[in-house]
Amino acid sequence: MEAASALELPALELRGIDKSFGAVHANRAVDLSVAKGSIHGIVGENGAGKSTLMGIVYGYYAADAGTIRVDGKEVHIAASQDAIAAGIGMVHQHFMLVENFTVLENVLLGAEGGALLKKGEAAARAALGKIMADYGLEVDLDAKIETLDVGTQQRVEILKALYRGAQILILDEPTAVLTPQEADALFRLLDTWRSQGRTVILITHKLREILAATDRVTVMRQGAVVATRDTAATSQEELAELMVGRRVQLRVAKDACVPGAEVLRATGLRYVDARGVERLRGVSLSVRAGEIVGIAGVSGNGQSELLEALAGLLPLAGGEIFYKSEKLAPPGTAAASRAARLHGIAHVPEDRHRMGMVVGYSAAESTILGYHGDEDLGFGPLLSNRAATTRTARLMGAYDVRPAAPALRSGNFSGGNQQKIVLGREIDRDPELLLIGQPTRGVDIGAIEFIHRRLVALRDAGKAILLVSCELDEILGLADRILVMFDGRIVGELGRDAADERALGLMMAGVAQAAAAE
Amino acid sequence: MSAGARLPRWVDLGLLPLLNLAAAFLLSGLVVLAIGEDPIKALRILVNGAVGYPEAVAFTLYYTTNFILTGLAVALAFHAGLFNIGGEGQAYVAGLGVGLVCLYLDFLPGFAVVPIAILSAAAFGAAWAAIPGWLEAYRGSHVVITTIMFNFLAAALMTYLITNWLLDPAHGAPETRRFAGHTTLWTMQQMLGWFGIKAPRSPLNAAFFLALAAAAFVWIYVWHTRAGYRLRTVGSSHKAALYAGIDPARTIVVAMAISGALAGLMAVNEIQGAQARLLLSFTGGYGFVGIAVALMGRNHPVGVCLAALLFGALYQGGAELAFEMRNINREMVIVIQGLIILFCGALENMFRPTLARLFARQGAA
Ligand SMILES: Nc1ncnc2c1ncn2[C@@H]1O[C@H](COP(=O)(O)OP(=O)(O)OP(=O)(O)O)[C@@H](O)[C@H]1O
Ligand SMILES: [Mg+2]
Numbered sequence: 001m002e003a004a005s006a007l008e009l010p011a012l013e014l015r016g017i018d019k020s021f022g023a024v025h026a027n028r029a030v031d032l033s034v035a036k037g038s039i040h041g042i043v044g045e046n047g048a049g050k051s052t053l054m055g056i057v058y059g060y061y062a063a064d065a066g067t068i069r070v071d072g073k074e075v076h077i078a079a080s081q082d083a084i085a086a087g088i089g090m091v092h093q094h095f096m097l098v099e100n101f102t103v104l105e106n107v108l109l110g111a112e113g114g115a116l117l118k119k120g121e122a123a124a125r126a127a128l129g130k131i132m133a134d135y136g137l138e139v140d141l142d143a144k145i146e147t148l149d150v151g152t153q154q155r156v157e158i159l160k161a162l163y164r165g166a167q168i169l170i171l172d173e174p175t176a177v178l179t180p181q182e183a184d185a186l187f188r189l190l191d192t193w194r195s196q197g198r199t200v201i202l203i204t205h206k207l208r209e210i211l212a213a214t215d216r217v218t219v220m221r222q223g224a225v226v227a228t229r230d231t232a233a234t235s236q237e238e239l240a241e242l243m244v245g246r247r248v249q250l251r252v253a254k255d256a257c258v259p260g261a262e263v264l265r266a267t268g269l270r271y272v273d274a275r276g277v278e279r280l281r282g283v284s285l286s287v288r289a290g291e292i293v294g295i296a297g298v299s300g301n302g303q304s305e306l307l308e309a310l311a312g313l314l315p316l317a318g319g320e321i322f323y324k325s326e327k328l329a330p331p332g333t334a335a336a337s338r339a340a341r342l343h344g345i346a347h348v349p350e351d352r353h354r355m356g357m358v359v360g361y362s363a364a365e366s367t368i369l370g371y372h373g374d375e376d377l378g379f380g381p382l383l384s385n386r387a388a389t390t391r392t393a394r395l396m397g398a399y400d401v402r403p404a405a406p407a408l409r410s411g412n413f414s415g416g417n418q419q420k421i422v423l424g425r426e427i428d429r430d431p432e433l434l435l436i437g438q439p440t441r442g443v444d445i446g447a448i449e450f451i452h453r454r455l456v457a458l459r460d461a462g463k464a465i466l467l468v469s470c471e472l473d474e475i476l477g478l479a480d481r482i483l484v485m486f487d488g489r490i491v492g493e494l495g496r497d498a499a500d501e502r503a504l505g506l507m508m509a510g511v512a513q514a515a516a517a518e
Numbered sequence: 519m520s521a522g523a524r525l526p527r528w529v530d531l532g533l534l535p536l537l538n539l540a541a542a543f544l545l546s547g548l549v550v551l552a553i554g555e556d557p558i559k560a561l562r563i564l565v566n567g568a569v570g571y572p573e574a575v576a577f578t579l580y581y582t583t584n585f586i587l588t589g590l591a592v593a594l595a596f597h598a599g600l601f602n603i604g605g606e607g608q609a610y611v612a613g614l615g616v617g618l619v620c621l622y623l624d625f626l627p628g629f630a631v632v633p634i635a636i637l638s639a640a641a642f643g644a645a646w647a648a649i650p651g652w653l654e655a656y657r658g659s660h661v662v663i664t665t666i667m668f669n670f671l672a673a674a675l676m677t678y679l680i681t682n683w684l685l686d687p688a689h690g691a692p693e694t695r696r697f698a699g700h701t702t703l704w705t706m707q708q709m710l711g712w713f714g715i716k717a718p719r720s721p722l723n724a725a726f727f728l729a730l731a732a733a734a735f736v737w738i739y740v741w742h743t744r745a746g747y748r749l750r751t752v753g754s755s756h757k758a759a760l761y762a763g764i765d766p767a768r769t770i771v772v773a774m775a776i777s778g779a780l781a782g783l784m785a786v787n788e789i790q791g792a793q794a795r796l797l798l799s800f801t802g803g804y805g806f807v808g809i810a811v812a813l814m815g816r817n818h819p820v821g822v823c824l825a826a827l828l829f830g831a832l833y834q835g836g837a838e839l840a841f842e843m844r845n846i847n848r849e850m851v852i853v854i855q856g857l858i859i860l861f862c863g864a865l866e867n868m869f870r871p872t873l874a875r876l877f878a879r880q881g882a883a
Contacts, residue, residue, distance in 0.1 A: 337760060347761070354757045355761045361750075370762040372751075
C-alpha cells in the first residue's frame with residue numbers, strides 16, 4: 001500500500017528555487033518535478049542555470065530561496081552529505097576525482113566507514129563487486145584514476161554514487177566526453193536503473209539523447225523553466241526553439257570548397273608518450289587554404305596528440321612539419337608554440353580547463369593567454385589590465401559570451417561560455433591556419449550553430465582549418481575532407497560526398513577499408 | 519566549481535583576519551593566565567612596548583622592514599607556484615654581497631657605493647635562490663628541499679668566510695670591522711633631523727623605504743607586467759603556460775632569482791643599515807617568519823606589509839614583555855607568535871563557513 005502512495009509522489013520536487021551570484025541571476029523561481037522511476041532530461045543554453053540548479057540539489061550551493069522535497073518530504077540540503085543522506089547522487093560536468101588515488105580510495109573518500117581503513121575496505125570491495133556485477137560496470141578497483149580514460153573515470157563517479165545508495169542520480173553532461181559506444185553503454189545502464197524504480201536526471205546538449213533516453217524533458221532559459229514536455233510529444237526542432245527562443249539551423253549551409261595552396265604539411269609524425277606508448281605512428285597529412293579537414297576517430301586514437309604536436313606542444317619522436325613549405329622547428333618547447341602563433345597558427349585546445357585558459361584567471365586574463373606579448377596590451381614590459389578588459393569586452397560582445405563580464409573568474413563561466421571565450425580569442429586573430437579540437441564540446445545548440453558559422457566563414461575567407469572532433473555530426477557537417485584515425489594512424493580518407501556515418505563508423509572501429517588502400 | 523562561498527571583499531580582507539587575530543590573542547591570554555600572569559597587564563605591556571613611545575615605534579618598524587622583505591620573497595615565489603623557504607639563507611649570503619662592497623669598495627664616494635652595495639645584496643640573494651630554481655626547473659629537484667639545504671649551506675659558508683677570512687683580527691668577535699660611515703644607509707634619526715624633527719636613536723634606517731618600494735615593485739611586477747603574467751600563468755598551470763608559449767623552466771628560474779633578491783634586501787636593512795658590519799647569524803630567523811608573513815598577508819604586497827607590521831610589533835612588544843614580566847620569556851613570545859600563525863595561517867578558514875552562512879542569510883533577506 002505504502003509503495004503505491006510513494007509512487008504518486010515525485011522523487012524530487014523543487015519549488016521556487018532562486019539563486020544569484022552577484023549580479024548574475026542563475027536560477028529564477030525554478031519549479032521542477034521529477035517522477036519516480038523516470039529519466040528526466042534538462043536542456044537549456046549555456047549559462048541557463050542547469051548546473052547551478054543541480055548544484056543546489058546536491059548541496060554545492062545554498063539556494064537564496066525555495067524548497068526541495070524528496071519523495072514528498074521536505075529536506076534541508078546544506079552540504080553534499082545531506083544530499084547523499086537523502087539518496088541523491090551526482091556525476092559532475094567536470095569530474096571530482098582525486099587523480100593519484102585508486103578507484104577504491106576514491107569511492108571510499110568521505111565514506112570510509114570507521115577509523116580503520118582496512119576493515120571498511122574489505123566490506124567495500126564486496127559491496128562494490130556486487131554493484132559492478134549487477135550493473136555490468138566493470139572497473140579495476142586498484143587502478144589509479146590518472147591512468148584511466150574519461151569513460152572509465154565516469155564509471156567510477158557512477159560507482160561512487162551507487163555505493164552511497166543513491167536513489168536519484170544526477171548526470172551533468174555525461175556524454176560530452178564519451179565515445180558513442182561508451183554513451184550507449186551508459187544509456188543501457190540508466191535503463192536498468194529506471195526499471196528498478198530509481199530516478200535519473202540527465203542534463204545534456206545533445207537533443208538526440210534527450211529524445212532517445214528520457215521520459216520527460218524540462219527546458220531552461222536564462223535561469224527560468226520555460227517548458228516541460230513529455231518526450232514522446234516533442235521534437236528536436238521544438239526543443240531547440242524553446243531553448244534559444246528562435247529557430248535554429250541544426251546544420252549550417254555552406255558552399256562548395258575551393259581549396260587553394262597547401263598551408264600545412266606533416267610527414268611521418270611519431271610521438272611516444274611518457275608511459276612509452278606510441279600514440280602517433282607515422283601520421284602524414286596536408287591541409288590547404290580554404291578547406292576544412294576533419295579528423296574523425298574514437299577518442300584516444302591519437303587525434304588529441306596530433307593536434308598538440310601540430311601546435312608545437314608535443315616533443316615528436318620523428319617526422320617533420322611544414323607550414324607554407326617552410327619547415328617548422330621541432331615541437332615540444334615554449335619557443336615552438338610561440339613561433340607557431342607568430343606564424344599565424346591558432347589553436348583551440350581540447351582541454352580548455354587545463355590548457356585553453358587558466359580557471360583562476362579573470363576572463364580578461366584568460367583572453368590574452370598566448371597573446372600577452374601583444375603591443376597594444378601595454379607599454380613595453382607593462383601589461384595594461386584596462387587594455388585587456390577592453391579587448392575582452394569587445395570579444396564577449398562579438399561571441400555572445402554570457403555574462404559579458406571581463407572581471408569574472410574564468411572558471412565561473414558555464415562550460416559553453418568558457419569555450420566561446422577561447423574560441424573568440426583564437427579566431428579573432430584571423431589566423432592562416434586554425435587547429436581546433438572538440439570545438440563544441442559542452443556547447444549548446446544555438447552556440448554550435450554560431451561556432452559552425454564562424455568556422456565556415458573563416459574557411460570561405462581562404463583560411464585553412466584542421467578540425468578534430470568525436471562528434472560524427474560535426475565532422476560530417478563541417479569537413480570538406482575527412483581523415484579517419486585509428487590507433488595512431490590515419491586509416492582512411494573520404495571526400496565529403498563519399499562520407500556517411502556508416503562508412504566512417506566502420507573505419508573508426510579499425511575495420512580496414514578500401515579507401516585506405518587506394 | 520568550488521564549494522567555498524564568496525564573501526564580500528571587506529569581510530575577506532578585513533573582518534576575517536581581525537577575527538582570527540582576536541581568537542589568537544584570546545588563546546594567548548589563556549596561556550598567560552595559565553602561567554600565573556595577568557593577561558590584561560601583559561597585553562598592555564606588549565602594546566606599549568610595540569607602539570607606546572617613539573623609540574618603540576622605531577624598533578617595531580625596523581623589524582617590520584625585515585619581515586616585509588622576507589614576506590615579499592615568499593609571496594612572489596608563491597605566485598609562480600614555488601614555495602621558497604630559503605629566504606633565511608638567501609638573506610645571509612646577500613649579507614656577504616653588502617659586506618664585500620662596503621669593506622672593499624669604500625674608496626668610492628657614498629652616492630656610488632651605497633647603491634652598489636644594495637644591488638650587490640640583491641644579486642647575491644638572487645644567485646643563491648636561482649640555483650635551487652634551476653635545479654627545480656631543469657633537474658626536477660623540489661625547490662622546498664633544495665632551499666632548505668641551501669639554508670644550511672649558506673650558514674656553513676658564511677661561518678667559514680667570516681671566521682676565517684673576513685673577521686677583524688683587532689677585536690676578538692667573529693665579525694668584520696665597522697664599515698666606513700659613508701657606505702652605510704641613513705638612519706631614520708638622521709633623515710628626520712633634516713626636517714628638524716628630533717627622533718631617538720634606533721636601528722630604523724632608510725631600508726624601510728626600500729622595503730615599501732619593494733612592495734610596490736612586487737605589486738606592479740606580478741599584476742601589471744607581461745613578466746608577471748608569465749609568472750602567474752606558470753604558477754597556475756604548466757600546460758597552459760606551454761600552450762601560451764611561456765617557458766615554465768625559465769620563468770621558474772627568474773621567479774626564484776627575484777624572490778632571492780627580495781630576501782637579499784633584508785641584509786641591506788641589517789648589515790648596511792643597522793649593524794654597519796657583517797656578523798654571524800644576523801638573519802635571526804627573519805627569513806622563516808617571512809613564510810608566516812606571506813601566508814597571513816595572502817601573498818599580496820599590501821597584506822604582506824600589514825602582516826609584517828603585526829609581526830614587527832609582536833617582536834618588539836614581545837621583547838619588552840619578556841623583559842618586564844618574570845614568567846614570560848622569549849619562548850613565551852614565540853608561542854604567541856605561533857598561535858597567531860596558527861589562527862591566521864593554518865586555520866585561516868575556521869570562521870569562514872560561519873561568516874559565509876551569516877552573509878548568505880543577510881543577502882537573501
Ligand atoms: N560560482 C559562480 N560565481 C559566479 N557566477 C557563476 C558561478 N557559477 C555559475 N555562475 C553563473 O551562473 C550562470 C549559470 O551557470 P550554470 O553553470 O548553471 O549554467 P549551465 O546551464 O550549466 O551552462 P552549461 O551548459 O554551459 O554548462 C552562468 O551565467 C554562470 O556564469
Ligand atoms: Mg553546466
